Structure formats: C-alpha cells, structure tokens
Amino acid sequence: MTITEDLRRLRRRVVVTGWGAVTPLGNDAESTWSAMLAGRSGISPITGFEVSDLATRIGGEIRGFDPDAYLPRPVSRRMDTYARYAFAAAVQARDTAELVVDDELSPRLGVLIGSGYGPVRYNHGVADTLRDHGPRRISPYAQVTGAIDNAAGEISMQFGACGPTRAMSTACATGTDSIGEAARWIAHGYADAVVAGGADDCITRGDLAGSGNARALSTRNDDPHGASRPFDAARDGFVMSSGAGVVVLEELERAVGRGAPILAEVLGYAATSDAHHWTAPHPEGTGAKAAMRGALDDAGLTPDAVGYVNAHGTSTPVGDDREVRSIREVLGAHATRIPVSSTKSMTGHMIGAGGAVEAIVSALAMRDGVAPPTINCADPLDPEMNFVAHTPQEHDIRVAMSNSFGFGGHNAVLVLGRWDG
Template sequence: MATNAPDRARRRVVITGWGMVTPLGLDAESSWEALRAGRSGIGPITQIEADDLPVKIAGEVKDFDPARYLPYKVVRRTDPYARYALVAAQEAVEHAKLTIDENNAHRVGVLIGSGYGPMKSNGEHVRDLDAKGPRAVPPMAAVTGAIDSAPGEISMATGATGPSRATSSACASGTDAVGEAVRWVRAGASDIVIAGGADDIITRVDIAGSGNAKALSSREGDPTEASRPFDEDRGGFVMAAGAGVVVLEAEEHALARGARILAEVVGYAASSDAYHWTAPHPEGTSVRRAMREALDDAGLTPDDVDYVNAHGTGTQLNDKTELASLRAVLGDRVEQIPVSSTKSMTGHMIGAAGAVEAIIGGLVINDGVVPPTINCHKPIDPSVNFVAHTAQRHDVDVVMSNSFGFGGHNAVLVLRRWIP
C-alpha cells in the first residue's frame, strides 16, 4: 500500500472517464466483465482470407456495426482502427460526463497512439487502384489514410480545438499517448486531453509478415489457449485489434466541474533499447530504466507498487526479459504482489494495448479485482503470482503498467488511487 503523500508542487492529472473496444467487448463494462471472468477473445480469423496464412487465429473485434455508433459519412471514410478509436473516445467522454463547448473547447486536446494506423483502408486503396485505375481511389484517401485520422475524427466529433495529433511507437504507442498527454496537462497546455491508442492490423500483409518472422503463436488446437504469457510453453503473441481511450484532466478542473475521479496518473517514463528491431535488449537495461524513472516521476518506491499489468506478450524473449527486469527493479516485491498479463485474453492489440491496460489498471484500483493470466499452466517462475487462470481479490492503490514495442520502444505508466 502506498503511503507517500502526493506531490502537490506540480499540476496533478486524473482520469475521469474511459472507453474500450476490444476482442472481449464493445465497451469498457463488457470488456472488464470478460477479463474478470477469465474469458478469451481469441478465435479463428474471419475478417480476411486466412487459409494460406502461416497463422489463422487472432483477437478480432466481433459484432461491431459502426452504423450503430457513427454517422454514415464517417463510417464511409474511416478505417476500422479510427472507428474503434472514435467509439472508445465517445464512451470515455460520456463516462466522464464531459461537455465540450465554446467555453472550454480550446483547452481540450486529443492525442491518440497507433503502431500502424489505417492499414486496412490503405491496402484496399492500393488494390482498387491496381484493379480499377486512379478514379477508383476516394478523394479523401490521402487524408483518412494517414495515422492522424483517428485524432482528427475525434477532434471533429467532440469539438475539441486544443492540440490534436497522433503518436507512434509500435506496441508502446497507447502508453506513450497517455503519458505524453499527462505532460500536456502538467505543463498547462491543456486542461483536458482525450488520449489513448487504437490499431487493427489483422490484414493479410501483417499476419503474413509477423507470422513469417515467427513472432506469432502458431499453436494448434483451441485458439483460446494460444496466448500463454509467462508459461513455459509460450510460443508467440496473438495479433488483436481494438482501442482504449481515457479522459485526462487537471485535478482542479475535474473538481471544479464535480467530476468523479477514477484514478490519478502519477508517473510516466519512456526509453529506447537502441539494440534490435524485434528482440528486446537481453539485459533489459532501458526497460529497467523506464520502470525506475516512472516510479521516480510518481514520487514512489518499488515497495509502493501493488500490482503490475505486465506487457506479457507470450514470446520467449519478452516474458523472460520483462520478468528479470521486474526483479531487478522491484526486488522481493515482485513475489509479494500480483503480476498478470491481460494479453492472455485480449491478444496483443498493438497500439491499443497500453491504453487498454492502463484502463484495466484503473479498474483494478476501483474494483479490488486483479484479472488473471489465463493459460499459465507452467509458470516460468513459480515464486511469482501471475494470477494464473482465475481473477484474485487484492487491495490495490498503485499500479505499474508496462509496454514494450518493436524497435526497442519502452513506456511505463504508474496509476494511483486518487487521494484528495
């Protein structure tokens, strides 16, 4: 349990709303219910032709009818990743009971992370160009085919006229977006930021490439058993799609409008391995630095951490390196607290992963329930509580959420129960 008083020398940043679109559900409530129940969202690929692909399973967003949530013109011009981001953002704004109008719009920013952006739309445009010629390419293709299309759509839909942009750091994109948005609020550039991450790269190109790189699980049999973080029999991650978005506010702004404060983001740090495109540094040097600097930013010590939502992809190298880094940073604390990977159920949502997992951290603080690492039958370290198979009740005040991406991108967030 954290005992240190919050740092009042700087502007405090709190979460007042969140929204999710995941392979487990089309909103935060249904996704969280599935996570608590230990249900998997992984199954056979249905949205693309996969018979000849090296991997035929993924965490698809299921039963998502964009027409239920978005105007026809928006649906027509947007890639699925932007639709997921926009729907999650709308849920977050509604959850925060936030009204954006002419009085505050200029103080509301938007920052959305994505590893890859509108890959599905761009692939379709190329195919149409080759098959039908230049006139088949939509006039808006160059605009909505850009990685900033999600924050642009969110800005236009909500009326937010503060800074609006995208950030990209592979699998750390969502975490970096939330962390950098915190810095905007701390610096006074915005009072509110709609921040998060989104991706949908369940495409033939991405599944083929990642499968050929041996990064994806090719486990046969029940697809729900394919994602196995921290298990001896892990064999790669499972590609997934989704979005997670939070409403971040300056504490004084949230209090002034009577908002319910769900958690405080107290720490953030990022680093780079400068080592290899797909493999983590074997000693986890920069990973450890990111964890330590995030705790320093929070004004907390390793003894304050009550739960770690691990990056936990289920690859041989990531899980081994992450666990060694957690031991190096947290010491014996790593054996005293729960450490789980929700990617065992969601799959790896790439740029959305870190944002969704930060929301999960906030839900853990509020509900006192830690979601499990399913499929962890033979833990790589039996002395660590990976919350195998079944959710556990824990009083949690402080959560560390880790994200590490291809290219050596590392980002860590620290969330804390809000203390007035």
C-alpha cells in the same frame, strides 16, 4: 534525471475521468473487464479473410461492433476500421467523464490518439482499387483517411477540440505513450483536458504473414483460446488482435470543480529506447528497467508502493523472460509479494491499443480491489512470482504499474494511483 520535489509541486495533478474500449472481449470497458474477471479468451479462428495459406490463422477480431451507434454513416464510411474503434472508445470515454465541450473548454481540450500500424486496411484497399480500377476511382479523402492521424483528426472535429491534436506511433508502447504524453500536456499547462489512447486493426493477410515470418506469432491454431499464454513455459508467440482504448484526462482541480467522476490519478510516466534491435528486447532489459524506474521516480514513489503490475507479457519466449527478470530487478523482493498479470492472455496483443486498454484495466483493478488473471499459465516460468494464474485474486491495490515494450525498442510505463477523494 531525478525529478525534484520542487518540480512535482509545480506540476498540475492529472486524473482519469472517463474511459472507453473496444476489444475482442467486449465493445466497452466494463464488458471487457467482466470478461477478464471470468477468465474468458477473445481469441478465435480468423473469419474475415482467407488464411489457409498462413502459418497463423487465429487472432482477436472485434465482433458485434456497430459504427452507426457512434458516427453518422457518411463519416464512418470514409474512416478505416481502426479509426472507427478509436472514435467509439472516445465517445464512451467522453460520456463516462460527463464531459461537455463548451466555448471555454474547446481551446483547452486536446486529442492524442496513437496507432502502431494505422489505417492499414484502408491503404491496402486503395492499392487494390488503383490496380483494379485505375486512379479515377481513388477517393479525394485518401490522403487523410490513409494517414496515421486520421482518428485524432476525426475526434477533434466531431468533439470540437481546438487544443493540441496529435498522433503517436511507438509500436506496442503507443497507447501507454499517448496517455503519458497527454498527461504531461495537462501537468505543464498546455491543456486542461485531453482525449488520449490508442487503436489498431492490423489483422490482415500482410501483417499476419510478416509477423509470422518474424516468428513472433503463436501457431497454436488448433487451440485458439490457449494460444496466448504469457509467462507459461509452453508459450510460442503472441496473438495479434484489434481494438481501441481511450481515456479522458483532466487537471485535478477542474475535474473536482465540475463534480466529474474521478476514476484514477496518473502519478508517473517514463519512456525509454533500447537502441538495440528492431524486434528483440535488450538482453539485459536495460530500457525496460529504466522506464519502470523512471515512472516510479516521476511519481515520487519507491518500489514497495506498487500493489499490482499489469505486465506487457505478450507470450513470446524471449520477451516474457526478460520482462520478468526486469520486474524482479526493479522491484526487488517486493516483486514476489504482489500480483503481476498479463491480460493479453485474454485479449491477445492489440498493438497500439494494448497499453491504453491495460491502463484502463489497471485502474479497474484498483477500483474493484481485484487483480485480473493470466489465463493459460499452467507452468509458470518463475514459480516464485504471482502471475495470478487462471483466476482473479482480491487485493487492496492503491498503486498500479502498467508496462508496454514495443518493437523498435520502445519502452513506456505508467504508474496510476487509486482515487480515494
């Protein structure tokens, strides 16, 4: 469906006023961004549990995170780690936005926090406790802590957000979908502000074993910093990571009226499904191309308006190749004139958090006029493309596209605009 100009005029404009992140590179958005510009890798040997019998023994673990800085101890103790990361990123986003939740905002403030895997660590622990100690040792909070809406619920209760509160789960597209759908809530008048994003902490023995058996993960265990290598000829799979990314979205006039720090504008969003295969992308990239075109159409922009693409770029042999071909087909000759990078080369793949963090990165790239690098891209699969190999590049970026393509054929794309006042 083509969005008409009349429909665009009727929609309320949506801006980003706050952001927060917890990643393998840093425990907030700015430190993560600084590490990216330095070309630093957050991938290392896994230390949290026994991995000697696993094919993949590396990942992007969160280091130095202190939940007590964000949550009362009795609350954090009942939460899975993914929800703690989400809550911390939400607090950072709220504080960056200078958002005060009063009686007027509360019923118009929504929460949409997604996760690809949800509270897997907690649920694994429940199974172990039941086996080893019996049913009387299971917490009465097990049903809520073990649900995928736990992060959204905790944020809603602690923030006093009485508008729509939801969870989203679309595999690797979750973070992008959460921000895109939340923007629609505001654009169509269902909320005035939304805390939106994604989080995951799925570095567990079971998840590494399953993804490893699917031959999706890198086995470059002797070179963890070089293991995630999107668009490089020697790539052999993605690297699983933990993390969270959350933004505060607001209706433009409200944000301007309260003097909020406006960081970017959400111009367009689209989501599609491949309806093809659980783990493999469509061979022609049909759904990915439709999502990119749909997001541009939603924004009312032509392909030559895009100044930077933060690619999904997971470092899988098939996925990277098909994404590059899809980008080239959608953007045409313009695709080779702009930077296209994958910051998963540094963070690894944070699953449900990936798209949210990458949307934040896209906004930071516009703010600072710098395209972050794709490290480890020594032998690019398409020499005509500018993958921003190894080091960042200065670019005047006014429009950025952020791609997320997930298992199950989920495709989601955001188009963000620089805010110049």
